[in-house]
Amino acid sequence: DAGITQSPRHKVTETGTPVTLRCHQTENHRYMYWYRQDPGHGLRLIHYSYGVKDTDKGEVSDGYSVSRSKTEDFLLTLESATSSQTSVYFCAISDSGQGGPDSNQPQHFGDGTRLSIL
Amino acid sequence: AQSVAQPEDQVNVAEGNPLTVKCTYSVSGNPYLFWYVQYPNRGLQFLLKYITGDNLVKGSYGFEAEFNKSQTSFHLKKPSALVSDSALYFCAVRAKYSGSARQLTFGSGTQLTVLP
Numbered sequence: 001d002a003g004i005t006q007s008p009r010h011k012v013t014e015t016g017t018p019v020t021l022r023c024h025q026t027e028n029h030r031y032m033y034w035y036r037q038d039p040g041h042g043l044r045l046i047h048y049s050y051g052v053k054d055t056d057k058g059e060v061s062d063g064y065s066v067s068r069s070k071t072e073d074f075l076l077t078l079e080s081a082t083s084s085q086t087s088v089y090f091c092a093i094s095d096s097g098q099g100g101p102d103s104n105q106p107q108h109f110g111d112g113t114r115l116s117i118l
Numbered sequence: 119a120q121s122v123a124q125p126e127d128q129v130n131v132a133e134g135n136p137l138t139v140k141c142t143y144s145v146s147g148n149p150y151l152f153w154y155v156q157y158p159n160r161g162l163q164f165l166l167k168y169i170t171g172d173n174l175v176k177g178s179y180g181f182e183a184e185f186n187k188s189q190t191s192f193h194l195k196k197p198s199a200l201v202s203d204s205a206l207y208f209c210a211v212r213a214k215y216s217g218s219a220r221q222l223t224f225g226s227g228t229q230l231t232v233l234p
Binding site: 004040041042043044045048058059090092104106107108109110111112 | 122150152154159160161162163164167169208214221222224225226227
């Protein structure tokens with residue numbers, strides 16, 4: 001398995017509180033991603049990073065922010081959690097490969113964080 | 119915009135029988151196509167990918183997938199199913215020339231159950 005650690009693995013919190021999820025990799029991969037998984041929706045991209053301090057929005061970025069100050073760490077923050085953000089969150093990484101930006105390297109996933117917002 | 123459809127939420131098959139999990143896609147230009155498997159309380163695991171060339175792609179655990187450009191399909195297959203193949207399967211697509219984003223679009227998933 002790729003060296004990806006997500007923390008915490010489970011969290012229960014209340015509406016309106018800030019929440020930060022952490023993704024740590026030991027593979028030195030350039031690209032990192034945050035997804036949420038909800039029944040009937042598959043995985044949807046929240047934010048991604050293509051280098052230290054280089055991030056961009058995905059499909060469902062509203063209510064989320066990210067930061068990447070080091071290659072190995074990618075943080076996802078819910079500034080003021082809402083019940084609609086109850087979900088399972090996955091971090092993924094991928095390498096640059098030989099082909100540059102259009103390389104076809106697969107993404108590798110962590111084991112997820114189950115977040116419940118009451 | 120790119121999209122993936124997995125028309126079956128649930129597929130049941132008897133152990134030893136062949137299995138097929140269906141996937142169709144929509145993307146501008148040439149696609150990169152992927153299959154992933156997810157076991158309970160785990161992240162997605164990469165199974166195989168189609169980049170170019172041979173339309174039949176072989177992957178991990180005896181799985182293979184057939185790329186059909188005219189039907190925009192990438193169905194996952196295995197000649198003989200095992201009970202241990204029971205899991206949630208996701209198809210994903212990315213346009214070949216998508217720049218730094220490399221955004222994958224996933225289908226909604228198909229739950230495969232192999233019956234003993």
